[in-house]
Amino acid sequence: DTAVSQTPKYLVTQMGNDKSIKCEQNLGHDTMYWYKQDSKKFLKIMFSYNNKELIINETVPNRFSPKSPDKAHLNLHINSLELGDSAVYFCASSPSTGYAFFGQGTRLTVV
C-alpha cells in the first residue's frame, strides 16, 4: 500500500500542451504539498494545502493550478507547457506537524 501515490511517473509532452499530475495519500494527513526539483536538484515548494485550503502559493506562474477535491487528493494542472517547466515534481503529505512523506516523483519533459 503506497502512502503517497502520484501518477504518472514519467510525462513527455510538447510545448503548449496542458497536462495534469495526480496525487493521492492514504495516511489521513491534513497537509499536502507540491514541490519542484530542478536540474540542480534544488527542491522548491510550489503549493501547500491544509484540509483542502490553499495555505502557500509561492511565486509560481498562474499556468500552474493545484486542485484539492478532498483531503486525500492534490492534483496539479499545468497549462501551456514551456520548456522551462521540465523538472521532477513531487507531491508530499504530512500530519499537522512532523515530517513529510513524498511520492515517487513525476519527471516532466517538455519537448
Next chain:
Amino acid sequence: AQTVTQSQPEMSVQEAETVTLSCTYDTSESDYYLFWYKQPPSRQMILVIRQEAYKQQNATENRFSVNFQKAAKSFSLKISDSQLGDAAMYFCALIMTSGSRLTFGEGTQLTVNP
C-alpha cells in the same frame, strides 16, 4: 523567513568509514523540526532522521546520528560505517511546528568508495 544552507555540494567517504554532512539554518522561531532526507538515484525521497528543536538529546537511527546545536543553528548528520547503499543526495530540511512550509537545503551529493 526560514532558510537552510548546506555548504558542501559534494562529499566522499570510504566504505566502512565515517562522514559528517553539514547543515545550518536560520529561523526566528523557537519551535521547529529538522530533518535529513536521502534521495538515491531512484529519486525517492526517504526520511533518514528527525530532530525536535525542544529536545536537547541528539537523535540517532542506527548508523545515522545528528549533532544538533540550537544556539549555533547547526544540524549536522553523521553516518558511521558507511555502506555503498548510502550513496545518495542528502537534504537537510526545516519546518516550524506552527507552519506548513518544509524548507530544504541545496543538498549534498555523497559518494561512497569501495
